[in-house]
Amino acid sequence: MHWWRRAWPGHTRPGYPPVALVVTDAGPVALANRQQAVADLSADCWRGRWRREVRDYNDDGWREYDDAVPIVATTLELLAEHGPLGPVWWRFGRSGRHPLTEALENPNNRAAYDLRQAAREDEQQRIHQELMDTLVCIDCGDVPEEESTWEYGRQGQVEWTRRRGSRCWSCHQDHEERLEREAQERLEAARAANAKLRPCWTCRGSIGGKENSKLELTEKAGPDRLECPQCVADREAKKLGPLVLPAPTKREQVAALLSAPDDPWWDVRVLHAKLYPVKDRAA
DSSP states (O other), X not given: OOHHHHHOXXXXXXXXXXEEEEEOSSOXXXXXXXXXXXXXXXXXXXXXXXXXXXXXXXXXXXXXXTTOOOEEEEEHHHHHHHXXXXXXXXXXXXXSOBOHHHHTSOTTOHHHHHHHHHHHHHHXXXXXXXXXXXXXXXXXXXXXXXXXXXXXXXXXXXXXXXOTTOOOHHHHHHHHHHHHHHHHHHHHHHHHHHHTSOOOTTTOSOTTOSTTOTTOOSSOOOXXXXXXXXXXXXXXXXXXXXXXXXXXXXXXXXXXXXXXXXXXXXXXXXXXXXXXXXXXXXX
């Protein structure tokens, strides 16, 4: 403990007891220059130590006055006009003149820094919340706390980043599962419809294509389709031209007069026989 604190135990402010400087016997400009000169020469005594919090990620800081001497200055004319408790004291390190008790308050101390930091954090929180409000889930209305989060999906932990007009993780999963169910339902419906049609002429498989193949149809095939998607792709790759079915033989034509042919492609073969003469056509 400093020795002077034993003599003045009522002193509660950080630093040494204050020093008051009263100047006189000169004009206003000279007196102002005299006070400024004393302030400049004694800066190391009253300025205090500069401190800052690196973890706050800013260049701001505060001054500590444990080893500083507060100095206030005024003129005799101001004292005579306003009295010692009036707004006549200039605290070195501050601007303007203040009443004595206010002038003795340490400028730019930790409390002032904490207020500035709190204001910065409030502004950052406001900006962050405005951003989060734009990322509201379009399905459930959930407002996220963070833009990106780590979530557990089918293949382990994944990073999920919210976008404007998008969904939260749970709604995204529900949406994907719903799309998969709808796609599977469409595929099953197409398979059922295609199973009722004639098979592929070339491979004798489903007209919709081999089940679970990349080219399997997801829509109902038209009644005039003769080949599955894979056979159509193979025909185009080999440049075989359009498919023309073999014309009915005379024996088949005679049998057709007595009973309906047991041939799912019969009507197409008859049509092709009319459209494409047998002579010089590819089978």
